[in-house]
Amino acid sequence: MTTSRVLAARFLRVTGVVQGVGFRPFVHRLAIRHDLAGWVRNVAGTVEVHVEGDNESLEAFEADLASEAPPISNIATLVAEVATAEGAEGFRILASADADGNRPVPPDVAICSKCEEELLNPRDRRFRHPFITCTDCGPRYTVIRSLPYDRERTSMAAFDMCPTCLAEYETPADRRHHAETVACLSCGPRVWLALDDRRLMSEGDVAIHDAAALLCIGRIVALRGVGGFHLACDATDESAVRELRHRKKREAKPFAVMVRTMDQARELATISPAEAALLRGPEHPVVLLARRDVTRLAASVSPGLDHVGVMLAYTPLHHLLLDIVRCPLVMTSGNRSDEPIAIGNDEALDKLRDIADVFLLHDREIISRVDDSVVRVVDDAPVLMRRARGYAPLAIPLPVNASRPLIAVGPHLKNTFTLVRDSSAFVSPHIGDLDGLESLAYYNTVLARFQQLFRITPEVAVRDLHPGYLTTRVAASLNVQRIIAVQHHHAHIAAVAAEHGVTQQVVGLAFDGTGFGDDGNVWGAETLVADLCGYHRMAQLRYVPLPGGDLAAREPWRVARGFLSLERGAAPAFALAFEGIGDEERSVADRQIERRLNAPLASSMGRLFDAAAAVLGVRRVSSYEGQAASELESLAGASRGQALPFPVIEQGGRLVLDPVPLLAALGEARQRGVDVGLLAARFHESVAHACANVARSVAGAAGLGVVALGGGSFQNARLLSGIRGRLEGFGLRVLVPRRLGPNDGAISYGQAAVAAAILSREG
Ligand SMILES: [Zn+2]
Ligand SMILES: [Zn+2]
Ligand SMILES: [Zn+2]
Structure with missing residues (x-):
C-alpha cells in the first residue's frame, strides 16, 4: 500500500438540465472540497463523474451533489455505482464526449444578481459591460449552434477570450469557470447605434446613452436582445406609444412593459408574492399584473384592460438602458404585424426601418429566435400564456x-x-x-x-x-x-392529462375559439370523456351559424346575429349588438345565415364571449383575437354576480347548452341601465356555473373523478378560477395546464x- 488511506471509487451519471448551467465547475469545486480525485465530463445530455477517495468523502460528495446543485440546473436522475479506483491525481474537467442520447439544451437565463451588481459597480472590471454573464446566467438556447454545449459551438466562438477572461474560465474556484459565454469589454461583443439609413451614430457606452436620450424624447428604438429584436419606447409617453401602434399597425393589442426593479414594477401594478417570484425567477417572463388605477403608464399601453404585462430587465443591456431612462419602456416584439420577430442586424434594418427611428445593435449572433414568455397567476399558481424564452x-x-x-x-x-x-x-x-x-x-x-x-x-x-x-x-x-x-379538442385535453402524468379516462372541458370538429363543424365548447387514445363528445354549445365564417371571429356582432337567427323573438334584447353596423352588412349576414352560405355552424366558447360583448354593447368589432373576452373579464373586475339562466337540454344523448336566453337576459338588463361591469361578472358566473354543472353530471354518469381543463378560453382567470372552484367543491380533482399554457x-x-x-x- 502506497497510499495512506483506503481508496474507493464511484461512477455517477447525472441527467436533466445539467449542461450550460455551470454543472461541471460545480462538480469540480465539490470534489476539491471533499478531497476527491477523478474527472467530470459531458456525454451527450448526461454529466459523467468519476470520483475516488475514502468512502466517507464519497458519500458526502454524493449527498452534496444533489443538494447543492447550481440554481438553474435541474437534476432528473442521479445514478451512482461502485467503480474501480484508477489512482487518479487531482480532479479534471474533461472535454465533452459526443454520443447519441437525449441532450437537453438549456434555456436562456436572465442576468443573475451577482452579475447585476458587478455591472453597476464602478470598481468591477466588467462595469457597464452589456454582455456580462457567468455560469449561472446569460444566453444559452439562443447562442447554441450544436451540442455538446461548449464555446466553440456557440455564437460566442467569434470572440477570442482575452488573457484575463481565459484565466477566469480556467480557474476552478472562479464563478466564471467554464462559463461558455464569458467575455469582457476588451474581448466581448460590442453595441452600436445605427440610424434607419444604416449610418453609424455612436458606439459602446455612448450608443447606450444616445439610445436612452432618444427614448426620453419619444423616439422608437429597435433593440437587439437575446432571442430577437424588441421595439421600445417610453411607456409613459402617450404620443410615443400611439406612434408605435400606428407604425406597427397594431391597433389595440396590449404591449408589454419593462422596468429595472421590483419597486418600479410595484408603481405600475399590484404584485402578489407568487407574481413577484415569477417576475424575478430565472425565466423573467412577462407577467400579467393588475394595473394600478393611478399610474404613469400611457393609456395606449393596454387599452380597455385592467391588467398590464410587465417584465423585469433580463439582460445587462436592458439594465444599462433602463438605468439611464428611469421610466418604464414598452418592449414589444420587433416584427411587422404577423411576421416572425427579427433576429439579424440586416434583417431588422430592412424590415423595421418604417417603424424604428434608430437601431441599437450588437454583434453577438442570435442563432435561435425566441419571443418573451407570458405568464399570469391564477389562484396563486402560474398559468402560461406563451411558452418561449426561459422555458423552451x-x-x-x-x-x-x-x-x-x-x-x-x-x-x-x-x-x-x-x-x-x-x-x-x-x-x-x-x-x-x-x-x-x-x-x-x-x-x-x-x-x-x-x-x-x-x-x-x-x-x-x-x-x-x-x-x-x-x-x-x-x-x-x-x-x-x-x-x-x-x-383539436382531444389534443387540448390529452395535453393537460399528459403533463400531469394521467393516462386514464377523464372528463375534459376544452373551451376555445375554434377547432375542426369530427362532424365538420367548428368546435370550441366541448365536454369530452377522453383518455389519450380517444374521446366521446358528451356536451356542447347549441350550434350557431357564423355569418362570414372567419370574419365572425373578428366581428362579434356577426356572432350575435347568428344567435339571433336561432330565436327571432329575442331581437329587441340583441339591439345593442348591431348599433353602428350598416343595414347592408346586416342583410348580407342574414342572407348568409338563411342560405347557409359561408355561415359554418359553431359550438365555440370564444364566440359566446364575443356575442356577450356585442349584446352588452362593449365590442362589436375586434382588432385582435380574444379582445372581447379580455375586455369582458376586465369589466367584470372583482364584481360578484348571480348566474343568469343558461339552460341545458339533452339532444341525441348529448347535453346541449343554449346561450340564447343568457344573451337575451344580458341585453335586456343592459338596456334597462344595469351596470355593464356587473353584467360582465354575471355572464362569467353563468358560464362557470352551467359548465361546471354539466361537467359534474358527465363525470357522475361516467363514474369519473378527474376533470381536465384546456383551451384558450381558460386564459380568462375568472372563468378558470370559477369553474375550477366549483368542480373542486363537487369533490372532483381538477387538472389545470401548468407546464404548457391552456391555449x-x-x-x-x-x-x-x-x-x-x-x-x-x-x-
Ligand atoms: Zn451571472
Ligand atoms: Zn475579456
Ligand atoms: Zn384550441
Whole structure:
C-alpha cells in the first residue's frame, strides 16, 4: 500500500438540465472540497463523474451533489455505482464526449444578481459591460449552434477570450469557470447605434446613452436582445406609444412593459408574492399584473384592460438602458404585424426601418429566435400564456413511451411543434400563426434546428384533423412512414392529462375559439370523456351559424346575429349588438345565415364571449383575437354576480347548452341601465356555473373523478378560477395546464401524447 488511506471509487451519471448551467465547475469545486480525485465530463445530455477517495468523502460528495446543485440546473436522475479506483491525481474537467442520447439544451437565463451588481459597480472590471454573464446566467438556447454545449459551438466562438477572461474560465474556484459565454469589454461583443439609413451614430457606452436620450424624447428604438429584436419606447409617453401602434399597425393589442426593479414594477401594478417570484425567477417572463388605477403608464399601453404585462430587465443591456431612462419602456416584439420577430442586424434594418427611428445593435449572433414568455397567476399558481424564452426548449415528459420517434406538427394558430423520442417531448418555443410564407419558413427553420439539436428523425407525423391547415400540408411533405390525425379538442385535453402524468379516462372541458370538429363543424365548447387514445363528445354549445365564417371571429356582432337567427323573438334584447353596423352588412349576414352560405355552424366558447360583448354593447368589432373576452373579464373586475339562466337540454344523448336566453337576459338588463361591469361578472358566473354543472353530471354518469381543463378560453382567470372552484367543491380533482399554457401552444404536445398512446396500444 502506497497510499495512506483506503481508496474507493464511484461512477455517477447525472441527467436533466445539467449542461450550460455551470454543472461541471460545480462538480469540480465539490470534489476539491471533499478531497476527491477523478474527472467530470459531458456525454451527450448526461454529466459523467468519476470520483475516488475514502468512502466517507464519497458519500458526502454524493449527498452534496444533489443538494447543492447550481440554481438553474435541474437534476432528473442521479445514478451512482461502485467503480474501480484508477489512482487518479487531482480532479479534471474533461472535454465533452459526443454520443447519441437525449441532450437537453438549456434555456436562456436572465442576468443573475451577482452579475447585476458587478455591472453597476464602478470598481468591477466588467462595469457597464452589456454582455456580462457567468455560469449561472446569460444566453444559452439562443447562442447554441450544436451540442455538446461548449464555446466553440456557440455564437460566442467569434470572440477570442482575452488573457484575463481565459484565466477566469480556467480557474476552478472562479464563478466564471467554464462559463461558455464569458467575455469582457476588451474581448466581448460590442453595441452600436445605427440610424434607419444604416449610418453609424455612436458606439459602446455612448450608443447606450444616445439610445436612452432618444427614448426620453419619444423616439422608437429597435433593440437587439437575446432571442430577437424588441421595439421600445417610453411607456409613459402617450404620443410615443400611439406612434408605435400606428407604425406597427397594431391597433389595440396590449404591449408589454419593462422596468429595472421590483419597486418600479410595484408603481405600475399590484404584485402578489407568487407574481413577484415569477417576475424575478430565472425565466423573467412577462407577467400579467393588475394595473394600478393611478399610474404613469400611457393609456395606449393596454387599452380597455385592467391588467398590464410587465417584465423585469433580463439582460445587462436592458439594465444599462433602463438605468439611464428611469421610466418604464414598452418592449414589444420587433416584427411587422404577423411576421416572425427579427433576429439579424440586416434583417431588422430592412424590415423595421418604417417603424424604428434608430437601431441599437450588437454583434453577438442570435442563432435561435425566441419571443418573451407570458405568464399570469391564477389562484396563486402560474398559468402560461406563451411558452418561449426561459422555458423552451426544455423537454416535457410524456406519460407514455413513444415506440417510434414522432413529430407533432401543431395547430394553425399560436403554433408550436413537438419532437418526441421515447418519453421526452421537445416542444418548440411559440412560433405563432401560420398564415403566410414568412411564418412557414420560420416554422421550417426552427424544425430543422430542433431536429439537428436533438437528433430526432421522426418516423411518424401527427397532425390536426383539419384537411386545409398549412400544418396538414407540412405533415404530408415530411418523409415519414405514417401520419396520425388528432382532433383539436382531444389534443387540448390529452395535453393537460399528459403533463400531469394521467393516462386514464377523464372528463375534459376544452373551451376555445375554434377547432375542426369530427362532424365538420367548428368546435370550441366541448365536454369530452377522453383518455389519450380517444374521446366521446358528451356536451356542447347549441350550434350557431357564423355569418362570414372567419370574419365572425373578428366581428362579434356577426356572432350575435347568428344567435339571433336561432330565436327571432329575442331581437329587441340583441339591439345593442348591431348599433353602428350598416343595414347592408346586416342583410348580407342574414342572407348568409338563411342560405347557409359561408355561415359554418359553431359550438365555440370564444364566440359566446364575443356575442356577450356585442349584446352588452362593449365590442362589436375586434382588432385582435380574444379582445372581447379580455375586455369582458376586465369589466367584470372583482364584481360578484348571480348566474343568469343558461339552460341545458339533452339532444341525441348529448347535453346541449343554449346561450340564447343568457344573451337575451344580458341585453335586456343592459338596456334597462344595469351596470355593464356587473353584467360582465354575471355572464362569467353563468358560464362557470352551467359548465361546471354539466361537467359534474358527465363525470357522475361516467363514474369519473378527474376533470381536465384546456383551451384558450381558460386564459380568462375568472372563468378558470370559477369553474375550477366549483368542480373542486363537487369533490372532483381538477387538472389545470401548468407546464404548457391552456391555449393552442399546447396542441402539439397533446397531439404527441395521443400518438404515443396509440402506437403503444398497437404494441
Ligand atoms: Zn451571472
Ligand atoms: Zn475579456
Ligand atoms: Zn384550441
